[in-house]
Amino acid sequence: MGRKKAYDRNEVLERAMDLFWRVGYEGAHLSALVEITGLNRFSLYKEFGGKEGLFEEALLCYLNGARDSYQKLLGKQPLGLDNIRSYFHALTYSPDYHGCFIINTLSEKHVVTDTAFTLVKKFTEEAKDLFKANLDAAVEVGQLKKKSDTKAMAEYLLTVDQGLSIYGIGDPDNQVKEQIVSIALGQLFTEKL
């Protein structure tokens, strides 16, 4: 038969994802991708169709990981405000934090494929829906007023989430992040019955 593949697809995607995450679509050149993944050019084109295909797959890889993280904290039963608190308090900036793949992709709207852009927008909608599910549950059990506009509140939380990603570029301070989160959540959730 044919020669065996010398690469592991998942490892290739992990490494490509890291590079794309770090330097964006336009910044990640084929030669760098070839080097960092150890994948030869022929195989890259055969396996992924080219740079665009690799980008989309790497982005999916990232979004799947992020989806798991969101689900783990925001999907935990029972749904409610505690999940939202846990989610935001769990956010931390590692020393080599270099921004958010999602926001990089949004900023590169002019060069990434429509598919990639759409994947990102869909993901942010999912995140918003997760926030909303927890807010809706909070209304049901009386943690929030019945009249609460959980849709707008979910939009707000997503906005704060994304603002915190921007805050992380440069020298973020996890303590300041905690202060921001306390204000963001403290004010939102003071409307008890």
Added chain:
Amino acid sequence: MGRKKAYDRNEVLERAMDLFWRVGYEGAHLSALVEITGLNRFSLYKEFGGKEGLFEEALLCYLNGARDSYQKLLGKQPLGLDNIRSYFHALTYSPDYHGCFIINTLSEKHVVTDTAFTLVKKFTEEAKDLFKANLDAAVEVGQLKKKSDTKAMAEYLLTVDQGLSIYGIGDPDNQVKEQIVSIALGQLFTEKL
């Protein structure tokens, strides 16, 4: 003597700024810059030193405009919470809104000069200071509790501001933005004496 310049430096900067704002540093190619500004290559290098220099000057141009906008709304006497409300309510997304030059530059940290990156970080500090000045004034006149941590609140407002810029990428809705702002500010400012 020598031939007269056929370009207007400010107009060149305005046009270059618009392109850089739209497609970022890496996406704005020399040929596109030459075409959109009408400036010939020799002059571009003579006047600005090259692409990097033009980028920095265009970024400065943008930041100066943004600084004026911030000052106009957040620097208005008397300082206080009304300024902050006015600022956020004045934010609107035009139909061709395509993101924020500042955030694009942050995302392109790996390719822009240290100078450019530093300019952006300094600007966000200034914006934060403007928020803080208004919060401090609010404490003085009793709009906020004496114990309010205006530094953290300013960090929070900047985070919301930047989150709103991200929200604007791809079909933003100004009414949703108003809802987000109402939540972000409404609860923050309910702690009266």
Added chain:
DNA sequence: TTAATTTCAGAACGATGCGTGAAAAAAATT
């Protein structure tokens, strides 16, 4: 009119980008 200086116009340059192709190597089957 000539000379000197500066800018314009556009081409050339070297480096680098992405994508393709051919030969060699590996693996299984006959």
Added chain:
DNA sequence: AATTTTTTTCACGCATCGTTCTGAAATTAA
């Protein structure tokens, strides 16, 4: 061992990138 198929290796081609260069044009002064 020969054949077939697939992957690896590495070179190549073309386009594009930012920068430099050269001749022409414009402007002023002598």
